[in-house]
Amino acid sequence: MPYLSVHFREKLTVDGEQVHFSVSKDGFNWETLNGGRPVLWSEKGTGGVRDIEIIKRADGKFAILATDLCVVKRMDENYNIDWKDINHNGSKCLSYWESEDLINFTEQELLFFGRDDFGCLWAPEITYDEEKEEYLIHWGSTVREDDFNHMSIYCTRTKDFKSFTYPELFFTKTNEILDSHLMKHGDTWHLFYKNAHDPSGNMHETSDNIMGPFTHDDSFDELVRYYTNGGSYEGATTYTLPDGRWCLMLDFFGCPKDKMGYVPFVSKTPGDAAFKRADSEFSFPYGFKHGRFIEITDEEYNRLIKHYGN
Numbered sequence: 001m002p003y004l005s006v007h008f009r010e011k012l013t014v015d016g017e018q019v020h021f022s023v024s025k026d027g028f029n030w031e032t033l034n035g036g037r038p039v040l041w042s043e044k045g046t047g048g049v050r051d052i053e054i055i056k057r058a059d060g061k062f063a064i065l066a067t068d069l070c071v072v073k074r075m076d077e078n079y080n081i082d083w084k085d086i087n088h089n090g091s092k093c094l095s096y097w098e099s100e101d102l103i104n105f106t107e108q109e110l111l112f113f114g115r116d117d118f119g120c121l122w123a124p125e126i127t128y129d130e131e132k133e134e135y136l137i138h139w140g141s142t143v144r145e146d147d148f149n150h151m152s153i154y155c156t157r158t159k160d161f162k163s164f165t166y167p168e169l170f171f172t173k174t175n176e177i178l179d180s181h182l183m184k185h186g187d188t189w190h191l192f193y194k195n196a197h198d199p200s201g202n203m204h205e206t207s208d209n210i211m212g213p214f215t216h217d218d219s220f221d222e223l224v225r226y227y228t229n230g231g232s233y234e235g236a237t238t239y240t241l242p243d244g245r246w247c248l249m250l251d252f253f254g255c256p257k258d259k260m261g262y263v264p265f266v267s268k269t270p271g272d273a274a275f276k277r278a279d280s281e282f283s284f285p286y287g288f289k290h291g292r293f294i295e296i297t298d299e300e301y302n303r304l305i306k307h308y309g310n
Helices: 083-089 218-228 298-308
Strands: 003-008 019-022 030-032 049-056 062-068 094-099 110-112 120-131 136-143 152-158 169-171 177-185 190-195 199-207 233-242 246-252 260-265 289-295
Touching: 003 049, 003 298, 019 298, 049 120, 062 120, 120 177, 136 177, 152 177, 169 177, 177 233, 199 218, 199 233, 199 260, 233 289, 246 289
Parallel strands: 049 289
Antiparallel strands: 003 019, 003 289, 019 030, 049 062, 062 094, 094 110, 120 136, 136 152, 152 169, 177 190, 190 199, 233 246, 246 260
């Protein structure tokens, strides 16, 4: 069973903050495509993208959505970044592409959902709501109402990625939260997110409804603290391995840039959040930064290898 990873790379040059592809035949051992160079370049908005999302839509087309942000262009001469300014004055749009074959893509679009009071739209994810036959797009943002001091998860809905509902609050806590990942297994919706402080760490909640309310999983808090020893992990995403186990990827950033990237955790079955760290079972050509892992067909895998090489 082959897989595709769509991600960006932590570099001090603009080519890192673009759309990168890597593939795997087994979900464990990954190889880069296009020689590690971007497959798609952002030419609109900020000229860079991070936190990259991909899904295969119900109509068979692939959709790519990403944070419209180029941190490299905001660095000073000492490589410092004013994150507060980004949260206050970042892009009010998300970057979007479509493709039928993962080779030919539509022109980049900047999606604006009708609210200009957001500080910056971070880490979007697309979740298909089968019951309503529409897509829930959710992301993290601060808002002008509280002077951009509190990040929560907001959402919009769409059937066609052309028209969107007015953004509303999806999920919030007393503390700032970010990086929402939403996945359904059986009748249960699993929500992963990052708590920014007090304590800083990745959290897990469940619900029988896509919109909640969600019930907090205290045991997951303990597990994450044991394996990660702090809050230098973010960007949770999950996928099911060929052997039926559930893989949670957390993006590690508390280290030198050349060591940053996803760290794998594995549980016995999808929906079982009793994960164990499993670094030795996986191999990567470089650090995959905040993206998404999806299953693809053998035909799609072969097409990607033939077109992009490795």
